[in-house]
Amino acid sequence: MGSHIEPSESVGRHLSTPTSILHHLILSSVQEHGERRAIVCKGQPPDHLPAISKGTHSEKLSKQSHSLLWTHSQLQYGADLLAVALYRQGLQHQSTIAVILSGRSEFHLVLRAATKLNCPFSPMNLRAPKNAKEIRHMLTLSQAKAVVIDNASIVEDLENNVPDLMREMQVKVVLDGPIVRSGYLSLTQMIEDTATDAAFDEISTRLDTLSRHQDDVVYIGFTSGTTSLPKAAPHTNLSFVWNLRSWQEAFGLNHQRAWLHILPMNSIVGSLWTLAYMIPGGSVTHVQAGFETTSIAAAISSGEYTDMLAVPSMIDLLAASPLLDARHRGLDRLIVGGSKILRSHVEKAFLRIRCRQLSPFFGMTEGTSVCSETLTEVPASSDEPIYAGYVNPGCKVRICDPSDTKPVPRGVPGELVQGGHQRITGYLGGQGKDNFFVENGEVWYRCGDQAVMQPDGRIAVVGRYKDMIIRGGMNIASAAVEAVISERTNIDVSSQVIGTPDEEAGEVPVAILKHSPDDRDVSTRVKRCVLETMGPAYSLERVLTLRELGLDDWPKTTSGKVLKRDLQMLVNQLLDRERVSGRSRKTNGDVLHEETRLQHFLLDFAQKHDMLINNIDDDFLAAGLDSLLALRLRNAVMREIGRTRAHFQLGLEEVFTCGSIRHLASHITASVNSQKHTNFSETHIGSTLEMMSDMVEEFRVVRPRKSMSTSRMLSRKTLLLTGSTGSLGAHVLSILLARSDVDAVYCAVRGDDPLGRLRASFSERCLEYPEHTQKIRFLPYEPGRLVDGLQDSTRNAMLASLTHIVHAAWPVNFHLPLTAFPPHLKDVRDLIQLSLEVENKPAQLLYCSSMGVALNTIGQSRVAEAPMMDFRQGIGTGYTQSKLVAEYIIQQAVEDLGASACILRIGQIAGDTKAGIWNDDEAPPTIIRSALALGCLPALGMTCSWIPVDSLAHAIIEIGVSASQPPRHLVYNLCNPSTFSWDKELLPALTDAGLDFQTVPFATWMDRLRQFDRSHSIEEAVANCPAVKLIDFWERNYGGKAQRPNLLTYETTNAQEHSASMRSAPRIIESGLVKRMLSAWMARWVPKAEPAPG
CATH class of the missing domain: 3.30.300.30 (ANL, C-terminal domain)
Known part of the structure; x- marks a missing residue:
């Protein structure tokens, strides 16, 4: 007699909840855990929305943080303020609030405010407003009566794509920034005004006592559907609370849990899971609004957080981070779901991320809890799949044949079907009706996933039935x-x-x-x-x-x-044949060397890797070629050709320089066939020199000043500053804001949140941002439209008062060809023209150039503080070529048109003297960081003249702003007069500071770098050792030093004459700055573990 096989049906353990009303659950949580930490937003300052920070007695904990930190009481108080403000605007209960926000504190405020108002909360993708059909569908289906918007750019998308719906919208709220359209309210101002509203307490209490029911809709989430438009999944008080409680019970959440939140906020994770952690008194931390590997890896390494939820691909990215070494503290629990979990993900989670518990789970995008389990080690058997686990508390699951409603026997694959209070009962608008069926009065939902239930009830999700x-x-x-x-x-x-x-x-x-x-x-x-x-x-x-x-x-x-x-x-089958063919194909040298066949190979590769290449003459940059794609293209070519020509090398710069498949194939063919490379190089140099000359003519200033003034410089200063969010620009701005003679600084900042970007830049560099300053005027900045984009009123105000322009913005990318820089050269021309049109006298233009414009100087060892005499001196990269073109444009304007301008030729900028903070992606830090991956650093035999960024910023102000007369010289070389040896002084100083490495010849270091590059995937190599991205740069700039023994030095006579900061610039080695810089780097690269919050 055969043994009985149970059906694939299971019920999770019993689940109880003190209330099925979400708002009541939140209020009881705040009453119990009010003074505990609730949220931390690393990208926002601690005094953000001061009415909330100062509105309760919970300030002590907040003051201990350098980022926004609110207790549960503060968070709820802010939500109460916003709820009353929305109520004052006439918003009624059960009026849907559409939310188009990134992951910041405001998201949490609106979620709780909507719950207090008994209004459905409906988060939407930040990209949705760009698609007129999609956003119309979402706003109409949700019947939104209010919308809360992240920034002005999204406002414009909404107004352009659904103007009729926006006219009918009852309440329209936008976050910080200027209100660019009438009818919109500032969220910040609403909260500030309500904090002083005498009726606040009475209205807030009345809202807390609104009549609420378990079938009231509290949340409307949108998920990709099998139609072309997203489906709207409504959750009631009952289903939302049941899901929340199910996850709490499944993972034992309590007030000691600190969740590191790294997923998008518009999904159910941003709402349900944050409340699941906070309601028992736990906390949620946002490192950034989006996923950024370095910041998240640093946060994990700190040991401050107990839990994190991730999708498998994030594990791959985080595991490749050099920050996650043997010394980091890791996580207590890593929760993983969203797509198939491989054994490699589990291994990386335990061995690299170093979680103590790994919890695979399966849940619906619609927000429903299904199943999970917890592992404490990598499973011993590699034959077993990574299971989704057992049915979660309070849940019901069946596995049925897709054409039936009855459960199949355990061990037989079928479609996963869900019952229980946590599932939704339908989609809005009648979508997805076929997903639901009713049996014995209970609604069941077909998930569309193929799964198998083991005899013990354990579930493995093995595929998908849904399209x-x-x-x-x-x-x-x-x-x-x-x-x-x-x-x-x-x-x-x-x-x-x-x-x-x-x-x-x-x-x-x-x-x-x-x-x-x-x-x-x-x-x-x-x-x-x-x-x-x-x-x-x-x-x-x-x-x-x-x-x-x-x-x-x-x-x-x-x-x-x-x-x-x-x-x-x-x-x-086709892809499998291609992979086999690619592995087994024998390369015929003659065929590979044929230019046309190589063109086909390159074109095929480009089209398979998201490069929008239509033919062999399409421009690489216009087609989306970045450093990573260029590396892939270079490596693919070298693998193919390297089978028969082991000596063949292709530099990354050559890929960018060639600029198209036709030119690249021609160059490679010539190189492989041992034709003289100088033919290509000289042809390229000749065309580049001609292009540089043409650009000087194209962007020369042609309109002279109408009337000249010989008056002294105004005692009061008004400046226009570009690059203010960069390292140098931020330090310059910090000095300017502290000066009593500066009335205003116009800051040209890219992006939709200039204030947020500026604050973040100051915070990153340990600079104090003066929150109450009235001096800053933000200008929108788009390369090529810096001046054209000015409003008439702004332009007129600047022409009446502008005294100085500090132009520090420039794309620092050594891969970009000269053809990528015309917008930036146009900005130089337009700024000169603007300076000439100022009413009093020409505004002083301070242009931040680069010492790279002289790197190819031949026949002299010392670079004077004077104009370059030959374009060949700056021929090195598109970056230096463009800088030199700009210098020629400025020189012509000064000599021919009476412009007041000077060229600040800047050398290598180092970390600041106080904190030692230096951008990771610059050349010296990138080399030094390679010690962590390679265990060695190269002897370069060079003399360095690094200047601390704050010393440089003071020098710029002293030369161009502080003096009563314009600078007397056209060119100033700004590098440290005190030099040091890389080999004899810097490397020993790094050792003394605690960096462990061997000193090796440059060629040995390059060999190890190339070996590291070959032995890792491109993504892993770049993540662990960013120096691999610049292999060709290192070879070009340092590999040929044996043939160029006479290194250049730079005169600084003019600079020292006009700047005390230049004369007293600190010695990098003797001042102890190396130790501070290394400490600042290691805090980001390999952070020290810190005690977990008590």
Whole structure:
């Protein structure tokens, strides 16, 4: 007699909750845990929204933090203020509040304010307002009566795409920044005003006592659907609280848990999970609004946080961080879900991230708790899958045949089906009706995932029935991508989008097209359209045609439905054949050396890696080539050619310099065939010199000043500053704001949140931002439109008062060719023209150039404080070429048009004298950081003249701003008059400061760097040793020193004459600055463990 096999049905352990009303649960939590830490937002200052920080008696804890830190009482008090403010605007209960915010404190305030008002809270993707059809669908389906918006850019998207809905919107709120349209309210001002409202207490109490029911909708989340538009999933008090309590019980959450939040806030994680941690008295910390590996790795290493929730692809990125070494403290629990979890993810979680517990889980995007378990070590058997675990408390699960509602026997795959109070009962607008069925009066929900329940009730999720692609934890609806291809490409094409396996992302989307043979470049146009319309997360991995799959038409059922499973099988077979062919193909040297075949290879590679290349003459930069893609392209070429030509080398700079597949293929072919490389180089140099000359002529200033003034400089100063969020610009601004003779500083800042960026820059550099200053005037900044973008009123005010312009903004990217810099050269010209039009007399322009403009000087060892005489002196990179072109433009304006300007030729900027903070991505820190990965540093045989950034900032002010007359000289070389030896002084100082490394010859260091690059994936190599990105730069600038023994030195006579800070610049070695700089670096690269909060 056979043994009985149980059906695949299970119920989690009993779950109870003190109340099914979310607001009551929050109030009781605040009453019990009010003085405990609730949220920390690292990107926001501690005194953000001061009415909240000072509005309770919970200030002591807040004052201990350098970032925004609110207790549970403060957070709820802020939410109360906002709720009353919204109520004052006429918002009624059950009026949906649409929320388009990033992960900051305001998100938490609006969530709790909406709950207090008994209004559904509906977070939406920050990109949604750019898509008119999608945002209209979301706002209409949710019946939003109020909207809270992150920034002015999103306001413009909404007003342009759904102006009728915005006119009807009852309440429109935007965060900090100028209110650019009438009818919008400032969230900050609303809170500040309500804090002094005499009726606040009475209204707040009345809102707390509103009638509430367990079936009231409290949350509306949007998830990718199998249609082209997202589905709206409403949660009631009952379902939301039941989910919240289920996760709390599953993971034993209490007041000692400190959650590091790294996922997007617009998902259910941003709302339900944050409350799940905070209601028992725990805390939630946001390191940044988005995912940034270095900051998150540093936070994990600090040991301050007990828990973190991540998707598998984030584990891969974090595990590659050099910050996570053997000394970091790690996490108590790492919760992982969102896509398939591999054994490698578990190993990295325990061995690299060093979590003590790993909790795989499965939950719906709609916000429903399903199953989870907790591991304390890597499973012993590699044959077992990583299970999603056991049914969570309060949940019900079945595994059914997709065509039936009855559970299949345990051990048999089927569709995961969910019951219980935590699941939603339907989607808004009648979407997804087929997902639900009723049995014995209870609603069940088909999840669409294929799963197997083991005899002991353990569940493994093994695939998907639904037509959905999960890329790195993000749901991509195939139909949504297909709709974009159909509606946006203007091509008569039908498409099917399927998911294919990918090691890093789990799944990636591939499009199969059917179109007329007469249509050209369809694949590229489709790929570009999807990328530009939907964003990088939806980028198509491949675009194939039916013919490439051996088909003339779509495979279909008898009823006419396309069989996507058949397509998926054919695509996977094709990709498998390509991979096998790529591994086994024997390279024919003659074929590889044929230029046309190489062009085909490069074009094929580019089109498979998200470069929008249509033909071999398309420009690389315009097609999206960045450093990482250039590395991949270079490595692919070297692997192919290296099979027969082991000596072949291709520099990353050569890829950028060639600029197109045609030129790159020609250059590689010539190199491989041992043709003289100098032919290419000299041809390139000649064309570059001609281009530099043409640009000087194109951007020369042609309008002279109408009337000249010989009056003295005004005693009161008004300045325009670019680059204020950079290291040098921030220090310059800090000095200017502290000066009593400075009335105003116009700061040109890119992005939608200039104040936030400026505050963050000051905080990062340990500079004190004067919160109550009235001196700063923000200007929008877009390269090439710095002056053109000024409003008439602003321009007129500047022409009446401007005395100085400090131009410190410039893209520091040594890979960019000269052709990438015209917008920045136009800004130089426009700033000179602006300075000439100032009413009193020409405003003084201080242009921050670079000593790199002289690096290729030949025939002299000393660079004078004088104009460059030959374009060849700055021929090194597009960056130095553009800087030298700008110098020529300024020189011409001074000599021919009477402009008042000087060129500040800046050397290597080091960390500041107080904290030693130096940008990680600059050349010296990048070399020094390589010691952590390689265990060695190179002997470079060079003399250094580094100058601390704060000393340099003071020098700039002393030369250009403080004097009663304009600077007497056109050029000032700003480097440290006190030099030191890299080999004999710096390397020993680093050893004394605690850095462990061997000193090796430069060639040995380069060999180890290349070996590290070859032995790791590109992503891992760059993450652990960023120096690999600049291998060609190191070789070009340091590898040839044996042939160039006479290194350049720079005169600083003019600079020392006009600047006390230059004369007294600290000696880098003797001052102890090396130790401070190393300490600041290591705090970011390998932070020391700190005690966990008690």
